[in-house]
Amino acid sequence: MKMICVDRSKCNGCGACQTICSLTKKGSIHPTESRMQLRRTGGVQLQYTTYCQHCADPACLKACLKTIIRKEGELVVRNFEGCFACSACAVACPMGAVVYDSGVDAYLTCDQCGGDPLCVKICPTGALSFAEPAQSSVERRSSYAEKRQDPKEVL
Amino acid sequence: MKNMRCAIIDLASGQSGIVDLGEWELATGNFGWGVHSYNEKCRQRDISFVALSTGILTGTGVPGSGGVAWCNYQSNAKMFYPAEGRLGAALRYAGIDHLAITGKAPTGQKADITIRDGKISISYARASRTESAAKAYSQVWKRRPTEDSVIAIPAPSGILEDNWFFISDKMTSSLLRNMGLRSLTVSYSGGLQIADPETFCALAAQLWQTRRDLPVVSDAEHPVRYLSVMPGCTAADSSAWPARARLKSGVLEKQMLTALGLYWGQYAETLGGLDMAAKLLSACSGDTVTVDDLRQSALALNRALTQRKERVYEQL
Numbered sequence: 001m002k003m004i005c006v007d008r009s010k011c012n013g014c015g016a017c018q019t020i021c022s023l024t025k026k027g028s029i030h031p032t033e034s035r036m037q038l039r040r041t042g043g044v045q046l047q048y049t050t051y052c053q054h055c056a057d058p059a060c061l062k063a064c065l066k067t068i069i070r071k072e073g074e075l076v077v078r079n080f081e082g083c084f085a086c087s088a089c090a091v092a093c094p095m096g097a098v099v100y101d102s103g104v105d106a107y108l109t110c111d112q113c114g115g116d117p118l119c120v121k122i123c124p125t126g127a128l129s130f131a132e133p134a135q136s137s138v139e140r141r142s143s144y145a146e147k148r149q150d151p152k153e154v155l
Numbered sequence: 156m157k158n159m160r161c162a163i164i165d166l167a168s169g170q171s172g173i174v175d176l177g178e179w180e181l182a183t184g185n186f187g188w189g190v191h192s193y194n195e196k197c198r199q200r201d202i203s204f205v206a207l208s209t210g211i212l213t214g215t216g217v218p219g220s221g222g223v224a225w226c227n228y229q230s231n232a233k234m235f236y237p238a239e240g241r242l243g244a245a246l247r248y249a250g251i252d253h254l255a256i257t258g259k260a261p262t263g264q265k266a267d268i269t270i271r272d273g274k275i276s277i278s279y280a281r282a283s284r285t286e287s288a289a290k291a292y293s294q295v296w297k298r299r300p301t302e303d304s305v306i307a308i309p310a311p312s313g314i315l316e317d318n319w320f321f322i323s324d325k326m327t328s329s330l331l332r333n334m335g336l337r338s339l340t341v342s343y344s345g346g347l348q349i350a351d352p353e354t355f356c357a358l359a360a361q362l363w364q365t366r367r368d369l370p371v372v373s374d375a376e377h378p379v380r381y382l383s384v385m386p387g388c389t390a391a392d393s394s395a396w397p398a399r400a401r402l403k404s405g406v407l408e409k410q411m412l413t414a415l416g417l418y419w420g421q422y423a424e425t426l427g428g429l430d431m432a433a434k435l436l437s438a439c440s441g442d443t444v445t446v447d448d449l450r451q452s453a454l455a456l457n458r459a460l461t462q463r464k465e466r467v468y469e470q471l
Contacts (some may be wrong), residue, residue, distance in 0.1 A: 015216075016216070016218075016363055017243075019216030020216055020356065022216075022346065023349065023352055023356050023359065026346075026353035027349065028346050028347060028352065029215055029216050029248075029329075029346045029349065030345070030346030031248065031303070032248075032343070032344050032345075032346075038303075039302065040317075115326060118356070121358070121360060121364065122360050122364065123363075124366050124367055124369075128405075153326050
């Protein structure tokens with residue numbers, strides 16, 4: 001199954017995915033409530049996006065007090081209408097990918113836009129892709145291996 | 156969205172306030188440089204101040220929408236410097252469209268301004284002549300309110316955003332340094348409303364796909380810019396007064412775009428220029444805006460700036 005994948009070496013922290021996500025999902029520009037979150041931890045090389053990884057064994061699912069989070073195939077889905085915004089899932093998520101949406105007063109995650117994510121289409125550096133995770137991983141490993149042959153590239 | 160809010164900060168007294176500049180109005184050019192009306196009052200009282208002015212499209216998520224204009228006013232001379240970065244967008248998310256800084260910090264002290272969701276706080280620290288911009292940044296960064304905070308430091312070569320790239324010219328930064336400003340930190344949790352999100356989203360997607368064909372800013376060789384289309388742009392790219400020769404080369408249109416909040420620079424035509432700007436404005440504000448409206452407004456803006464410049468020359 002195809003998923004949103006990110007190549008962090010290409011991400012320049014422009015924030016395009018973050019703004020387009022909030023515009024698509026909320027109808028307004030609201031970066032802090034976007035389901036794609038840009039992490040700025042200092043320095044140019046330390047900027048990257050985080051979003052729901054649809055973990056095989058999701059910590060949010062176990063943490064949810066109202067059991068409204070479930071696995072559907074490979075996707076982690078949630079029924080936000082039952083959410084009472086306790087934030088347990090947000091605390092448990094190792095990716096920091098669970099965001100509070102003030103519009104619906106609930107915690108939400110990336111739902112891959114039904115298989116047609118706009119963030120991937122607009123990513124100006126090609127850091128985001130919608131691909132099979134295994135294939136994406138192979139490509140990134142190959143790319144890194146090629147760069148390793150030229151140490152300047154890696155540095 | 157249509158009401159412009161201006162934060163006024165007095166470094167001398169440590170006081171600050173937010174005033175409403177009224178509704179966005181295209182016909183009078185009162186959209187990107189709303190601080191002009193405030194400037195007139197300051198001019199009468201012979202007060203120097205530096206203003207950061209955003210446009211209605213600053214921070215709206217399309218390429219180059221970090222557009223801002225720095226206006227510095229000193230001894231009745233006025234200059235402006237179009238730039239982009241995260242600062243303007245962060246200010247708008249924090250509920251402020253214009254920022255005017257006036258006064259001078261008490262002798263021997265430097266001021267740190269923190270803006271968080273429309274709340275302004277000013278703290279003072281002992282001034283150190285040997286403190287570099289990098290050191291000042293590192294100190295402010297440690298106590299930034301949120302991870303997303305934008306930190307701007309007036310450095311000798313220009314205002315340095317996020318310790319990486321310049322968002323102003325040397326003069327503006329120098330004036331702020333002389334006024335005793337050490338740092339400006341903006342953090343936010345808010346956002347911007349869009350009148351027609353569906354159309355705006357389609358336009359944004361179209362623009363980003365066009366942007367993909369433009370040079371990519373993605374590694375340590377090039378500064379990261381917020382929603383940028385300006386690879387490797389430095390402070391040297393500034394355009395100053397709209398001289399007659401520049402008007403013919405399309406600088407007027409670029410100025411107009413910056414006033415709206417779009418810093419498209421040399422890629423303005425590739426990205427659709429005024430036509431695309433008019434569509435974005437219409438979708439964003441809910442009013443119907445045409446290219447002719449923008450041209451008329453650009454001329455009015457240029458007239459106002461030219462008249463002001465002539466007055467300055469007369470006084471000289």
